[in-house]
Amino acid sequence: MLTQNSKLAKVSKEPGMTKTINHFLINDSWYLVDLPGYGYAKTAGKSDRASWLTFTKEYFAKRQALVCVLLLVDGSISPQQVDLDCANWLAEAQVPFAIAFTKCDARKKSGPTPAANIKAFKAELLKDYEQLPACFETSAQLGQGRVEVLGYLASLRQLEAAEGGDFL
Ligand SMILES: Nc1nc2c(ncn2[C@@H]2O[C@H](COP(=O)(O)OP(=O)(O)OP(=O)(O)O)[C@@H](O)[C@H]2O)c(=O)[nH]1
Ligand SMILES: [Mg+2]
Known part of the structure; x- marks a missing residue:
């Protein structure tokens, strides 16, 4: 919706479609980053869920460019x-x-x-x-x-x- 390009991000009826970290370069100047959310966490196995949580928290806390x-x-x-x-x-x-x-x-x-x-x-x-x-x-x-x-x-x-x- 933000980019007015409905084909950019994958959309699904059930949550869990976004499984990877997707970088969308906007106007050659900044990135909109779509992360897997709780939908992914719910469908993932125990160990994937644990690494998702660790990764996401680290990304939010430490990513300099954020x-x-x-x-x-x-x-x-x-x-x-x-x-x-x-x-x-x-x-x-x-x-x-x-x-x-x-x-x-x-x-x-x-x-x-x-x-x-x-x-x-x-x-x-x-x-x-x-x-x-x-x-x-x-x-x-x-x-x-x-x-x-x-x-x-x-x-x-x-x-x-x-x-x-x-x-x-
Ligand atoms: N009515 C309505 N439906 C919406 C809106 N935004 C998203 N949806 C619907 O919500 C569902 C989930 O959308 P996604 O964009 O796949 O949601 P998500 O949180 O990215 O899901 P995952 O990445 O798969 O975990 C789809 O069926 C969308 O069409 C909105 O503003 N209005
Ligand atoms: Mg998504």
């Missing part, structure tokens, strides 16, 4: 512990991150709206933290939040460049 982690949280369902744990881990580790609530167009037949799910998720985070990370409401189907997310990432990259950071 400007921001975008944590994608499904906005069409109620807050999930796994997402809260991940947000908490990133905050504790002082990894710069933002939350993109996805599927804001979608709503389960009976149940809360994406707006209510997002509100509940933020309330959970605020139990432990005074400040929320930057949050975006997005929909790949509608293109919602695209300009906001790209603008936010651009401002972070500019900041890094001004500080002489090694952002590539």
Whole structure:
């Protein structure tokens, strides 16, 4: 959705399709990196799951070129512990991150709206933290939040460049 190229990243009905670390070079200037997520972890065997967790944590904590982690949280369902744990881990580790609530167009037949799910998720985070990370409401189907997310990432990259950071 961010690149307006639906063929770039593989999409699947069941989570777990993204099995490798995919670097997408944007405008010959920065990388959007798609990592395997919990979907992969769920389908992987025990030892693959363990190495996924170690790799991902190390990547977030140590990758010099990392400007921001975008944590994608499904906005069409109620807050999930796994997402809260991940947000908490990133905050504790002082990894710069933002939350993109996805599927804001979608709503389960009976149940809360994406707006209510997002509100509940933020309330959970605020139990432990005074400040929320930057949050975006997005929909790949509608293109919602695209300009906001790209603008936010651009401002972070500019900041890094001004500080002489090694952002590539
Ligand atoms: N309605 C709606 N569906 C979406 C949206 N974004 C993604 N989906 C659907 O959600 C499903 C999963 O999308 P993926 O992009 O494969 O999700 P992922 O988290 O990358 O999954 P893996 O990498 O396979 O673990 C697909 O069926 C998508 O079409 C959205 O904004 N709105
Ligand atoms: Mg994927």
